[in-house]
Amino acid sequence: MFISKINKNYFLNAPHQKASSFGHSRKTDEDGQNRHTSGNTFVNMSDRDLYKAASILPNEKFNRVKSNIAGTLFVGVPVFDTIAQGIVKQGALASKMKASAQRAGLWGVLFGIAAATAGLKTKVNQKSVVLDNINKDHPVMRFGMDATFIMGLFLGISALNDKAGKFIKKKYGESIEKAKAPIKKLINNTVLNRRIVAPLDKEITRIARGNRAPLALAADFVAPALVVAGYARYFAEDKSRKHNIKENYAALKGFQTALKECDLKKI
Numbered sequence: 001m002f003i004s005k006i007n008k009n010y011f012l013n014a015p016h017q018k019a020s021s022f023g024h025s026r027k028t029d030e031d032g033q034n035r036h037t038s039g040n041t042f043v044n045m046s047d048r049d050l051y052k053a054a055s056i057l058p059n060e061k062f063n064r065v066k067s068n069i070a071g072t073l074f075v076g077v078p079v080f081d082t083i084a085q086g087i088v089k090q091g092a093l094a095s096k097m098k099a100s101a102q103r104a105g106l107w108g109v110l111f112g113i114a115a116a117t118a119g120l121k122t123k124v125n126q127k128s129v130v131l132d133n134i135n136k137d138h139p140v141m142r143f144g145m146d147a148t149f150i151m152g153l154f155l156g157i158s159a160l161n162d163k164a165g166k167f168i169k170k171k172y173g174e175s176i177e178k179a180k181a182p183i184k185k186l187i188n189n190t191v192l193n194r195r196i197v198a199p200l201d202k203e204i205t206r207i208a209r210g211n212r213a214p215l216a217l218a219a220d221f222v223a224p225a226l227v228v229a230g231y232a233r234y235f236a237e238d239k240s241r242k243h244n245i246k247e248n249y250a251a252l253k254g255f256q257t258a259l260k261e262c263d264l265k266k267i
Contacts, residue, residue: 043259050256054248062241069230077226078107084219090205090212093193094184113153117146 045053086100169176187193208215 043256043263045256047253050252051245051249054252055245058241058244058248062237065237066234069234073227073230074111077223077230078104078111080226081219081223082107084222087204088212088215088219090201092188092201093190093197094187096197096201097187109157110150110154113150113157117150117153121146121149 082100082103085103086096089096089099204215205212
């Protein structure tokens, strides 16, 4: 019965395309006598096939976890970070929306650069054998190169945005302020701002005793903390997957050996 539960799942008892060929079967020979034979599919499986069978359940679980982690990193982290930046911004609803919009814009730029970098890196690796080997065989160097490239582009675009912002403010500052004023007033006069946002903002200010620096610092650490937690979960789950595959393979191999020994005794 030790093989009935592998990785806390009924592996051999679960529906399987070749489930009928596992274990032993009874066949009738020409004389009408029952003889005991083992299913050839399982007994004759190669080590490679056994390893594939042992990997089915751990890989399915790992893929689900990996999908959830990817969703957290690409959707959850930007959303939580954007919301946090808006909450800690002191002021009415219009000010908080502005802070959130700015943060969302930064995430948009970051993902845009990452996508462009991935496409550019693929083209470069096709032309350079050295860089292609680094990309395949040296994950630490690959991560460092990607991070440096993305940070350089990100800082360059930030500098351009600053210059563009100063130019726009100098050229159209008065017109923009005149257009913003009625919109800001409209937002701050909404029921959401008067009933929920403004009272909550006053309460947060009271709790923080007027000093919002710790809140701003905490909001800045929301995204890095979620990213680190996501990667930690990924590596922990990958380690568990490899361990479960190893245990499953050892169990299946032992069961196969036992069946072969039974066959030899029956001959």
